[in-house]
Amino acid sequence: MSASRARPVPAGLGQRLDLGLRRLVPRGTRALTVLVLVTVLIGLAVWRLPDYTPLVTFIVPLGVSSLILRPRQLSWFVVFVLFVLALVVPTQPDLTIRIGVSVTVMFGFGLMILLSSFRRTELGVGGLQGESMFVDLRxxxxxxxxxxxxxxxxxxxxxxxxxxxxxxxxxxxxxxxxxxxxxxxxxxxxxxxxxxxxxxxxxxxxxxxxxxxxxxxxxxxxxxxxxxxxxxxxxxxxxxxxxxxxxxxxxxxxxxxxxxxxxxxxxxxxxxxxxxxxxxxxxxxxxxxxxxxxxxxxxxxxxxxxxxxxxxxxxxxxxxxxxxxxxxxxxxxxxxxxxxxxxxxxxxxxxxxxxxxxxxxx
CATH class of the missing domain: 3.60.40.10 (PPM-type phosphatase domain)
Known part of the structure; x- marks a missing residue:
């Protein structure tokens, strides 16, 4: 087949989805969007599959958010995660002392991240970005x-x-x-x-x-x-x-x-x-x-x-x-x-x- 008659190879499905996500979601909020979706999925898993998904799984989005989100985004996201956690706790089949301690620890962890986000607001950058700035200055x-x-x-x-x-x-x-x-x-x-x-x-x-x-x-x-x-x-x-x-x-x-x-x-x-x-x-x-x-x-x-x-x-x-x-x-x-x-x-x-x-x- 001659070069003039050749047709371009269509982009793969993954490339199309990525391009669509970039158009729908602004670059500055992509990480926040992904973390919100992950938190919702964890909440659904804890609600529907309590035997396979422990409550401490909410620690994952909380920890990741403290590293990559901007200070203003971080404070609202921590509140959102704790809200989802509060919704799914009553759905647990057995409300034991162990579950109560786990919830208390996660709320305490969330409060610590929330307080750190208020301090980072003065600097205006997230955890990893702020650390990279100081490393660059050093x-x-x-x-x-x-x-x-x-x-x-x-x-x-x-x-x-x-x-x-x-x-x-x-x-x-x-x-x-x-x-x-x-x-x-x-x-x-x-x-x-x-x-x-x-x-x-x-x-x-x-x-x-x-x-x-x-x-x-x-x-x-x-x-x-x-x-x-x-x-x-x-x-x-x-x-x-x-x-x-x-x-x-x-x-x-x-x-x-x-x-x-x-x-x-x-x-x-x-x-x-x-x-x-x-x-x-x-x-x-x-x-x-x-x-x-x-x-x-x-x-x-x-x-x-x-x-x-x-x-x-x-x-x-x-x-x-x-x-x-x-x-x-x-x-x-x-x-x-x-x-x-x-x-x-x-x-x-x-x-x-x-x-x-x-x-x-x-």
Whole structure:
């Protein structure tokens, strides 16, 4: 048969039904429609086949709805499921104590979902969608902390650990390469764990933009102004900023109330603290930040870190720095690659957020 006489193959029955369902039911309510139909079928099965369909089957649509429905849809659907449950309970042949306990548990479960839907209404997204949004934001923070590609003679790595092992932390690292300069900031937002994570989400984006858009000498001043304008109850943060010339090894360090950087000089083989001073971000209007300059030679290494690495409730920060540098001497001797991970896992408070940046000139 010639191609001009060929007839198109008709769509299958499943494709036609799916197309008809899409036309009749708006996309935003398809999941709700399916769950309503499932609930009705479960109600009919419990009514007509009580020996084969237990009442706890209503848990299935309740649980699924809490994951996929929008907050406004969820509240009405929970009421609908509990209404169907109340209708079929009197149809049971034997109203035993076991059935009464099952009904009580399901009404309690429905009430919990109903209360959570009221909270989600403030956000405007459902369970899985809301979780995916937070995961995406977390991944953005981790990507911003990624070190850009450096010349072969340089090695840099950052590590982050949060209090309690949660995926959100108040400590973060942002980095940018502007031509032959590497700009890095290690920031510690007030609070810890998930409590500080929401502020860190906003601040990391702002800090990342300022870091790549402003001259090094203006960066901390602009970050301080930004924090002052947020009017947060805990609206302060500490930070340390490294501006490194990748050709010459010259560096400028500026600190905003942050623990000092540490430099290992290849000539002596010892670590020393680089003292830097400056007011905490978000507290003093019009604050200025002076730089401490130096030179990283071949074989030198530098550590930038947050106070979770060196401070605990029972240990002074100065003693903590000494302990960290002792561990760095032992763990990083002759091998800096992977050293940031080894060091952050061996030291620091597990009850506080920790961030660490290691830079080495090979």
């Amino acid at each position: 991944d953005r923070i981790l990507r911003q902390g990624g070190i850009p590609e450096l010349p072969p003679e340089w090695y840099a790595a950052s590590e982050l650990r949060s209090a309690g092992g949660t995926p959100f932390a108040g400590d973060f690292v942002v980095a940018a390469r502007l031509g032959d300069r590497l700009e890095v900031a290690v920031v510690d937002v007030s609070g810890k764990g998930a409590g500080a994570g929401t502020r860190a989400l906003l601040l990391s984006g702002a800090i990342g933009g300022l870091l790549s858009a402003l001259p090094a000498e203006e960066f901390l001043e602009a970050a301080n102004t930004f924090l002052l304008r947020q009017d947060w109850d805990e609206g302060f943060a500490t930070a340390i900023h490294l501006s490194l010339d990748l050709r010459t090894g010259r560096y400028d360090l500026r600190s905003a109330g942050h623990p000092p950087a540490a430099l290992r000089e290849a000539g002596s083989g010892r670590w020393r603290v680089i003292e830097t001073e400056g007011p905490v971000l978000g507290l003093v209007e019009g604050a200025t930040y002076d730089a401490v300059s130096g030179l990283m030679r071949h074989g030198d290494a530098m550590l930038l870190y947050t106070d979770g690495m060196v401070e605990t409730r029972t240990r002074d920060i100065a003693l903590g720095i000494d302990k960290m540098l002792g561990q760095a001497e032992r763990l990083l001797r002759g091998e800096f690659e992977g050293g940031a991970q080894r060091l952050i896992e061996s030291i620091g408070s597990r009850n506080d957020d920790r961030a660490l940046l290691l830079v080495n000139r090979r």
